[in-house]
Amino acid sequence: MIHAASLIARFAASDGDSGFEGPSIDEFFPSALLFEGTPFEINRLMAIRILVTIVLVLWLWLATRRLQIVPTKAQAAFESIFMFVRQGIIYDTLGEQRGRRYEPIIMTIFFVTLGMNLTGTIPGLQLAGTAAIGLPLIMALVAWVMFIYAGLREKGAGYWKHALVIPGVPPVLHILLVPLEFLSTFIVRPVTLTLRLTMNMIAGHILLVLCFTATQFFFFTVLADGNLLGLLGVGTFAFGIVFTVLELFVAALQAYVFAILSAIYIQLSVADEH
Template identity: 55%
Template sequence: MLSHALTTFLPSATDDGGDSGFHGPSLDEFFPEALLFPNTPFELNRIMLIRLLVVVVLVLVFWLGTRRLKVVPGRFQTGLEFLLGFVRNNIIIETLGEKDGKRFMPVLMSMFFLILGMNLTGIVIFLNISGNSVIGLPLVLAVISWVLFIYAGFRKHPAQFIRNSLFPPGINPFLYIIVTPIEFISTFILRPVTLTVRLLMNMVAGHMLLVLCFSATQFFLFTAGGAWGLFSIGTFAFGLAFTLFELLVAALQAYVFTLLTAVYIQLALADEH
């Protein structure tokens, strides 16, 4: 709405006829042009390069943090151990227990830090867009979560998993006509879809808000000029506030995605199956 209002009510051209009006965020930003290897299966655009950068940084951070562990850790090791301990104790072990938590810890731990790293690039200067703002990566992560759920269920209850998932015990058999299709859709279809959409849309919405605020700040300050420049104070303040909010959302979405994956695995391992 702010983008529409600015475009409608503010001057959109310079005195010489050039276009200098306010340009709000566009979905085209999520489909950037190829930067490397265009028109090949290995084509890389800006978002793909950001994803590769995040992977390299994560590998480097964990390598540096664990290659020389000390009994009395320094600040870097202490911070890394705190993050690892938080994910281990508050998400994995608390949800799955000690035994099953250790089995699934590598993939859940990797999932958390990958999502967190990808999300944080949305507020990093010169990157300014999340690696999870295009559906490919959130979809892959959701499929991994779904596969873990199916694997855990078949591994623990090979004969009863599907039957008890689609035909919950203790229900009148006549109700299975209604219950079974609902259970199939909610358990085997909607779970990966909701995981994908939740992560994707939070990152898309956050990027659009930040671009809108800082683009408006630039417009008011350098293009509109005059008294309009005072509005840049407000839009810049909103931009800073949304940046802090995006930092919270980045961590929260990594937590929620990993926690839900752990919960789904725990449901598959439950004795009811």
């Protein structure tokens, strides 16, 4: 492996124009496509987010426009996903009565996260809409506001005591524990929601770009020059396919995790015990 890596590095350094160039952080800060230098600037990442939003709205409208008692295959597929989110995430966590109140926002979080995540594996797009911190941060703040609202709605001003004071602890320890509970509940939760989603999508994008860029380098630069080392492109291409399948799984998993944690935080805010 070390020998192969040194050979790759030597080929990359031998020709600046055709050498191997791996992914960089610049991938997540694409140049402007429209309205450059204005507050309405649209780059590739923003264009992907707008496209996903339009596709989601169109898909949900078409899927619910003509619902039938005996569902078609397309309707059955949609209903299975919808019921998985409703029953498996929202109602199982919050109960049906409370779950109905927060169902629209949690359902939106799930489908937006899923749609944005999947664009990282679509040829021509190949960048997840959640691979830059802005969108995950906004959704995390929505979840943050939602669980605070839920606690205040059901417990009133007593919510702050419920959230920060651990019952049965000697009063002197509250000096230490209350600040820790504040950090854990109101700071760490949105931060971890944001970073978990963003970092997973960044890592997935880098792996895919690395594999397919290396494949192109080996086949069209190294092998084209008659060097059999270019056959390593078969391996990098195979890894690219494997990581694509893995990224599809991660995309769905992260949407599930984000949605269920949002529901769990609401449940913790309204629970009878700390």
